[in-house]
Amino acid sequence: MYAMRRRDKIQVLGQSAQYDLCCSNQCLGRQATGAHRVRGEVGRWIYPAAMPDGETILLLKVLMSNECRNNCHYCVNRCSNAFRRESFAPDELADLFLELNRRDLARGLFLSSAVVRDANTTMDRMLAAVEALRLRQGFRGFIHLKVLPGASYDRVERAAELADRISINLEAPNAERLSAISPDKDFDSDLAERIQWIGRLVARKDTKAKGHTTQFVVGAAGETDLEILRTTDALYKRVNLSRAYFSAFQPIAGSPLADQTPTPLMREHRLYQCDFLFRRYGFRLEEIAFDDCGRLPLGADPKWIWAERHPEYFPIEINTADRTRLLRVPGIGPRSARRIVKMRREIRFGSLTDLKAMGVVVRRAAPYLTINGKRAGSSMGDRQLHLWELA
Ligand code: SF4
Structure with a gap:
């Protein structure tokens, strides 16, 4: 009972x-x-x-x-x-x-x-x-x-x-x-x-x-x-x-x-x-980007919006950028940034496949990176930024 x-x-x-x-x-x-x-x-x-x-x-x-x-x-x-x-x-x-x-x-x-x-x-x-x-x-x-x-x-x-x-x-x-x-x-x-x-x-x-x-x-x-x-x-x-x-x-x-x-x-x-x-x-x-009414755009990730609004910051070189700069790249989080910095003591990254193994979302990160001086991907920003502004 x-x-x-x-x-x-x-x-x-x-x-x-x-x-x-x-x-x-x-x-x-x-x-x-x-x-x-x-x-x-x-x-x-x-x-x-x-x-x-x-x-x-x-x-x-x-x-x-x-x-x-x-x-x-x-x-x-x-x-x-x-x-x-x-x-x-x-x-x-x-x-x-x-x-x-x-x-x-x-x-x-x-x-x-x-x-x-x-x-x-x-x-x-x-x-x-x-x-x-x-x-x-x-x-x-x-x-x-x-x-x-x-x-x-x-x-x-x-x-x-x-x-x-x-x-x-x-x-x-x-x-x-x-x-x-x-x-x-x-x-x-x-x-x-x-x-x-x-x-x-x-x-x-x-x-x-x-x-x-x-x-x-x-x-x-x-x-x-x-x-x-x-x-x-x-x-x-x-x-x-x-x-x-x-x-x-x-x-x-x-x-x-x-x-x-x-x-x-x-x-x-x-x-x-x-x-x-x-x-x-x-x-x-x-x-952080807000609209005129103080709302966060629902249609896009705030970190990605920041990256798209700061083209002067990119691209960054994956083999030399420090952790603070890596963390500004869409698709790179604290764990993957830490792994990249650690791994660079032993190897030089040569391809997006190497970055995938570090936990990087390469589809998102590629437009903002160079690997050994070469652009890793083309910008996908314009279309998405447009969609965000419509949202
Ligand atoms: S939120 Fe308000 S109504 Fe709900 S339990 Fe707490 S004090 Fe009570």
Whole structure:
């Protein structure tokens, strides 16, 4: 009976947690199709997640409770939504996770929650569950703990002492946009101040958390891509954010935003591409192309647009260009750039086939390269640039 009740709860609370993408196993090639939202085979509450070191593990992603006092218009857990509410007791959640862990079904935990009565009371319950795992049961694996909007400093600090990663979702890029979709949350005091605390706490040597993330709901508040990326860029620079996640808004029937158009997954994909350009390729916000309304062009890759707009930068010689220059070539990513630089100590590249073996997408890269002084391919830019401008 107890086991059945617990299985029931995890179905409800695992389902409610599915909208949080933190740590999701993002794969740029699949994002535009929505395939990255696919969960593991065990159920919608266990899914493969990429760890900071690149390893992929199975993560139990669950809410402490889906009972919320707030009424965020985009959220299934909002208080005005009539549906089944459930909550875990701290020990109940800890026991459930340990059982899954012992059976090798989940190696890490992602714990979030709706705001039950107030942020601190709810965080106390989440912290009690994590303390039970860490201090009583000796669990040393990966834990990602969500910080609730408005939680006090001592709760946020305790979260940073216990979890490997902590995060707070901004959901919108600024106060004006947030107030349109989350009337109960104050952007500056409930969220921005907490993300600054988190940034300082993860930088401390005596805390366990070594990274922090945030998430934006894309398209719910009428915000532009420029607004989202401006905030993202500032977070990387000012609070040492580890990474941002973007979740294309999909209207929920019966919600205040039910009639709003769903956000195309391609928009989410373009935001992820720009985010990668900031974090892994050394691009600056000023180098990203937006249209007059602050939107990213959906029809073309932002790195390719930059390359087409900077003919003075190309072609570059594959046998001599440094890593920074290689990273500007469409079709060459951080891994292939690293391999090329390493391999050049032993050989000289003589053909596109050699580059393919390094992981280069040669069809895309060839127009921007010379190999031993000879052009590797002709420009395909004009036609595509034209298509992008029409998009
Ligand atoms: S506070 Fe969180 S759980 Fe509650 S309605 Fe808003 S987004 Fe949903």
